[in-house]
Amino acid sequence: GAVVSQHPSRVICKSGTSVKIECRSLDFQATTMFWYRQFPKQSLMLMATSNEGSKATYEQGVEKDKFLINHASLTLSTLTVTSAHPEDSSFYICSAGGAANEKLFFGSGTQLSVL
Amino acid sequence: GENVEQHPSTLSVQEGDSAVIKCTYSDSASNYFPWYKQELGKRPQLIIDIRSNVGEKKDQRIAVTLNKTAKHFSLHITETQPEDSAVYFCAASIGSGTYKYIFGTGTRLKVLA
Numbered sequence: 001g002a003v004v005s006q007h008p009s010r011v012i013c014k015s016g017t018s019v020k021i022e023c024r025s026l027d028f029q030a031t032t033m034f035w036y037r038q039f040p041k042q043s044l045m046l047m048a049t050s051n052e053g054s055k056a057t058y059e060q061g062v063e064k065d066k067f068l069i070n071h072a073s074l075t076l077s078t079l080t081v082t083s084a085h086p087e088d089s090s091f092y093i094c095s096a097g098g099a100a101n102e103k104l105f106f107g108s109g110t111q112l113s114v115l
Numbered sequence: 116g117e118n119v120e121q122h123p124s125t126l127s128v129q130e131g132d133s134a135v136i137k138c139t140y141s142d143s144a145s146n147y148f149p150w151y152k153q154e155l156g157k158r159p160q161l162i163i164d165i166r167s168n169v170g171e172k173k174d175q176r177i178a179v180t181l182n183k184t185a186k187h188f189s190l191h192i193t194e195t196q197p198e199d200s201a202v203y204f205c206a207a208s209i210g211s212g213t214y215k216y217i218f219g220t221g222t223r224l225k226v227l228a
Contacts, residue, residue, distance in 0.1 A: 043204060
């Protein structure tokens with residue numbers, strides 16, 4: 001099946017620093033990638049839609065200058081949490097679509113803890 | 116806006132019994148409905164899906180039914196096992212021909228041995 005790799009799996013950082021998370025489709029070209037945020041025991045909240053070579057589309061209430069998304073190639077999208085604060089602590093997860101079976105596959109997630 | 120409601124939020128069943136999780140969607144243009152299983156701290160895994168031109172789909176112990184008229188779809192797990200314990204999310208595509216989904220709020224399933 002299609003494989004989506006996400007790194008790092010866990011990040012602990014100080015308040016004010018920026019953190020970059022990578023999402024890669026390993027065996028297919030991802031025409032579209034998505035970034036979600038998930039709080040404990042809650043559902044996946046879509047943050048933004050990322051298309052290769054174009055600007056990301058952000059959901060209402062998500063600050064685009066806070067959460068920078070770059071989709072430079074058909075296999076890589078990155079999410080940068082800029083000037084992270086404790087309230088940004090969360091589980092961030094990506095997904096990628098474009099595999100031949102037209103299904104959406106998820107990365108393994110990144111647990112971000114901002115001290 | 117588009118919405119997916121999921122019930123129940125928690126479900127406990129005895130091993131060997133069946134479990135049913137129900138979802139309702141609001142976007143009449145939705146045409147793809149996947150179900151994901153997520154274990155604690157892990158990625159959601161696609162377990163079954165159904166398209167709007169099909170009313171029912173089965174894969175071993177797992178089945179999904181879809182009622183387009185009522186905008187309901189359900190996940191059925193038979194002969195439950197302890198390893199079925201996880202959080203299950205339903206989702207509905209936003210419109211057609213898109214990977215963009217709205218997710219339900221999740222159901223925490225516990226299978227008691």
